[in-house]
Structure formats: C-alpha cells, structure tokens
C-alpha cells in the first residue's frame with residue numbers, strides 16, 4: 095500500500111470510529127493497581143529505550159524543585175556541570191572505552207547541566223527552555239537509540255531473562271547464567287549447569303539451544319570451562335568474523351623456533367603454532383583449503399633461515415611448484431617422493447648418530463645446522479616404499495629435527511600407509527570434513543565427542559587446531575595467500591634460503607645403503623659427478639654457458655648441490671655484477 099493510500103485509510107477509520115488505531119493492551123482487573131504494576135513492568139522492560147525520556151523527566155522535575163526551593167544554587171550547578179563533564183572526558187575511559195562514546199556522554203552532561211542551571215534561575219517553563227529540553231531529548235536520543243552495542247546489550251539481557259524457561263524447553267533445565275558480556279561480534283556467557291550435567295549435555299543440545307536463543311544456524315559455540323566441570327562457556331556470534339577471506343598480513347617469524355601464525359581465531363586473536371621438531375597433519379575434504387594452509391606455512395617457513403624445506407607434491411607439482419625456488423628439493427612423482435624420503439632418512443640417521451656421539455638429545459636448528467621439514471601435499475598418493483620411509487621419519491625424526499608436514503583428505507590407516515605416522519603427528523589441523531567420524535580420524539579418537547565439531551565448518555580455510563598447549567576447540571580461519579603473494583614471497587625469500595649442513599649433505603653424498611635406499615643409481619650419479627669444489631664448478635658452468643644461459647637443474651647436476659645453495663651463490667655473483675639471469679631460471683656469467 096502506498097503511503098498516501100495508507101494515510102487515507104487511517105483518516106477513514108478515525109472518522110468512522112472516532113479513535114486512533116493503536117496497539118491494544120488487554121488488562122484483566124483482578125486487583126486494584128494491577129494496571130499500574132503492568133505499566134511499571136513495561137517501563138522496566140523498555141528502560142533502556144526510554145532512558146532519554148526518563149532522564150529528561152528527572153531533569154525537568156529537578157529544575158522545578160530547585161527553582162522553587164533553591165534558586166540561588168546555580169553556582170553549585172555550574173561547578174557540578176564542569177566537574178562532571180571533565181570527569182567523563184578524563185576518567186570515563188574505563189566505562190566508555192571509545193572516544194565517540196565519551197564525547198557523547200560529556201555533551202549530554204554539559205547540555206543537561208546547563209539547562210538545569212538556567213531552569214533553576216529562571217524557572218523550567220520560562221521562554222524557550224521547555225522547547226530546548228524537548229528538542230535536546232530527541233537530538234540526544236537518536237544516537238542513543240541507534241547505538242549498536244546498546245541494542246545488542248539490551249537484546250542479550252532479554253535473552254538471558256528468558257534463559258530458565260528456554261533451557262527447560264530445550265532439555266537443559268536447571269542451568270543458570272553466571273555472567274554475560276557483549277563484544278564486537280555478539281556475546282558470550284558463563285553458564286552453570288545443573289549438578290550432574292556436563293559439557294556433553296550442552297553440546298548434544300547445541301542446535302536446540304540455537305533455536306531457543308533464536309540465533310542463525312551455526313552461530314553458537316560451546317566450550318568447556320577449564321576450571322569447573324559443571325560450567326560451560328557459550329559464545330553467540332551475531333556476525334561471523336570469518337565471513338570474508340583474510341589476506342595474509344606478512345611474515346613475523348624469522349626462525350623455525352618462532353610460532354607460525356596460520357590465521358585468526360573468532361575473537362580476532364592470532365592462531366599460532368610451533369612446528370619446531372613436531373610433525374604436522376592437515377586433513378579436510380577436497381576444496382577445504384589444505385593447500386591454502388600449506389601456502390601460509392611455506393610463506394612463513396621460507397622466511398626462516400634455519401630450516402631447509404623439501405617438498406612432495408603428487409598433484410604433478412601443481413601446488414608446490416610456485417615455491418620451487420625456495421625448496422631445496424621438490425618431488426612430483428611417487429618414485430621421486432620415495433627417493434626424497436629415503437634421503438631424509440639418511441639425513442636423520444647421520445644426525446642421530448652425531449647427536450649420540452656428542453651425548454646431545456636434540457638438534458638445535460641454526461642457519462648453519464638447519465632443521466629439515468618435508469612438506470607433503472596429498473600424502474595418500476605415496477607408494478608403499480615411501481610410506482615406510484615416512485613412517486621411520488615420523489617415529490624418529492623429532493630429535494634430529496627432520497619432520498613431516500602432511501596434507502591429506504581422509505587420514506585413514508590405509509591412506510596413511512598403515513604405519514605409525516598418524517599417531518606420531520603432534521600438530522593436527524582439521525579443516526572441513528564430510529562426516530562426523532572424520533573428525534576423530536584427523537584430530538584423534540574422542541575429539542568429536544569433546545566438542546571438536548569440524549564437520550560444521552562452513553567455508554574453505556576454516557579449521558580447528560590441536561597441538562601441544564592448544565587443547566580447546568577454538569575455530570580459526572587461515573589467511574589466504576593469493577598467487578601473486580606466493581610468487582612475490584618466494585622471490586623475496588629464495589636468495590636467503592640456507593643449504594643443508596655439511597653433515598647432512600655428506601650423508602646424501604656417501605654411498606647408499608642398498609638395504610635402506612632404493613635410489614642407488616641416482617645417488618651414485620651424484621656421487622660420481624659431485625665436484626671437489628662445487629663453487630668453482632658453478633662458476634665454470636656459468637662461464638661456459640651459452641647466450642641463453644644455463645638452467646638451474648643443470649647447475650644442480652654440475653655442483654651436486656641443491657637449489658637453495660645454488661640460488662644463494664647465484665645471487666652473490668649477481669650482486670657482485672659477475673653473473674646475471676638471462677631469462678627466468680637461466681643464468682650465465684657477465
């Protein structure tokens with residue numbers, strides 16, 4: 095109905111019935127004063143909305159009283175107004191943290207104080223004073239009624255008033271709200287359960303609670319209170335802080351010993367995890383963001399000069415290829431992957447022997463003695479041989495700092511090669527999974543029942559993280575490192591990548607143990623062709639390069655060393671003006 099038609103209809107109604115249409119309140123007169131009590135209840139219920147009018151009424155009455163009894167009190171009123179305004183500006187930060195809110199409160203105090211002073215001297219009904227009070231009430235009321243946090247607080251108060259009745263309906267009768275707090279995204283509360291009830295009772299009723307509270311589906315989180323088994327913490331997110339992808343803000347870690355910041359939790363806190371001497375497992379359905387998480391990890395670790403990175407990408411290198419210049423080795427076929435893992439076992443063995451000889455327990459990574467992290471995308475595609483090496487690394491690799499970071503869709507025992515790998519994974523990151531039981535598959539037995547509900551994650555990059563010291567199912571979303579950022583970050587970090595330490599490099603050059611090593615032929619080639627002075631061999635190759643330059647794989651062959659070492663030397667030559675990059679990945683001497 096158009097506005098004009100609506101007005102006409104209202105006029106007709108008024109003419110016909112001689113009354114205005116208005117909300118009808120039915121009162122049944124059971125005892126005198128019940129109407130008054132109902133009105134008082136209504137005023138109490140809407141006290142927040144009515145606050146500007148109540149304040150105006152009190153100020154008006156105060157003006158009447160002071161003008162009649164104490165018309166000479168105006169100097170006191172001026173003093174009180176100035177003190178009150180200054181107090182709000184200077185000391186109000188604790189109650190009103192935002193400047194705009196303090197400014198509003200100070201302006202209201204100044205306005206009402208001034209009006210009261212004038213009303214005390216001249217009388218509240220004199221001249222324009224009543225009009226000023228009326229207009230001031232409306233002008234001051236608008237920001238008050240509009241204020242988002244006030245409205246949210248009122249809504250929470252009303253929700254919590256209805257808590258006992260609501261929880262009775264959803265089957266959690268007897269629980270009480272201990273405290274509640276409104277925040278930027280919604281609100282949180284501490285709930286005391288009836289004796290005998292546990293967090294599992296609350297978790298089992300989560301959808302019913304969402305319905306009872308009238309939230310959107312998926313807005314409610316329930317966590318255990320670490321101090322009381324009969325308390326739970328609930329959090330209602332009116333707005334999803336993870337609704338939009340979060341761009342990667344850049345690297346803050348310089349060492350593998352620094353925690354890697356993967357993304358942010360729902361309370362905007364950073365999601366940090368240490369990967370130092372720990373194996374990691376990333377699980378989730380296709381498209382849940384596993385490669386995205388690996389990108390964040392690589393963006394961070396390639397900036398750390400005390401970790402050498404090897405990659406296995408059995409999607410033909412599709413995911414890890416952009417990082418190739420920062421990876422010391424990259425395997426893209428199952429055979430190469432098995433060779434790579436076999437070599438990792440040899441590094442591990444050499445380091446373990448060295449540690450034992452020096453009576454040390456762990457390998458402390460430094461740029462000269464870097465950790466070795468093997469990043470594996472699509473772990474389930476490895477062959478049996480590779481599974482055996484991975485199993486050995488998973489069991490023995492922590493102390494010598496040779497660790498795995500594996501991503502896979504469903505880490506069943508079959509997919510993980512039936513070895514000990516899954517049980518050895520200390521850091522478990524679960525993205526969206528299709529079935530509830532897959533939660534336990536990725537995170538460990540019993541995690542679903544304990545509230546790790548990864549099957550309800552609803553966007554790529556959202557995850558739950560379990561690691562030493564991280565045992566509460568806080569939802570997080572990984573940063574999104576877009577393709578441009580990957581390329582720029584890889585280019586920036588490539589010149590600073592460390593080479594493997596001499597001991598580990600020597601272990602790779604020494605004659606392979608055929609019982610342990612499947613790739614004797616390749617290794618023998620490296621050993622045969624490995625020059626005594628790789629730096630000199632590199633320089634000779636650059637000098638002898640054709641005008642189109644010599645490729646990186648060729649340089650790796652002539653030096654017998656890895657990508658990082660070669661990049662570091664090439665950039666030294668380039669910085670000294672001795673060599674240059676002819677085209678992408680092809681170099682020659684000046």
Ligand SMILES: Nc1ncnc2c1ncn2[C@@H]1O[C@H](COP(=O)(O)OP(=O)(O)OP(=O)(O)O)[C@@H](O)[C@H]1O
Nearest residue numbers: 339379380381382383384385386554555572573574
């Ligand atoms: N953190 C993130 N934030 C927003 N979008 C993301 C995030 N991570 C991944 N995505 C988006 O989700 C899509 C799938 O991501 P990704 O390839 O990482 O998934 P995956 O689990 O590795 O899939 P698959 O198993 O098929 O390789 C990508 O197109 C990407 O844009």
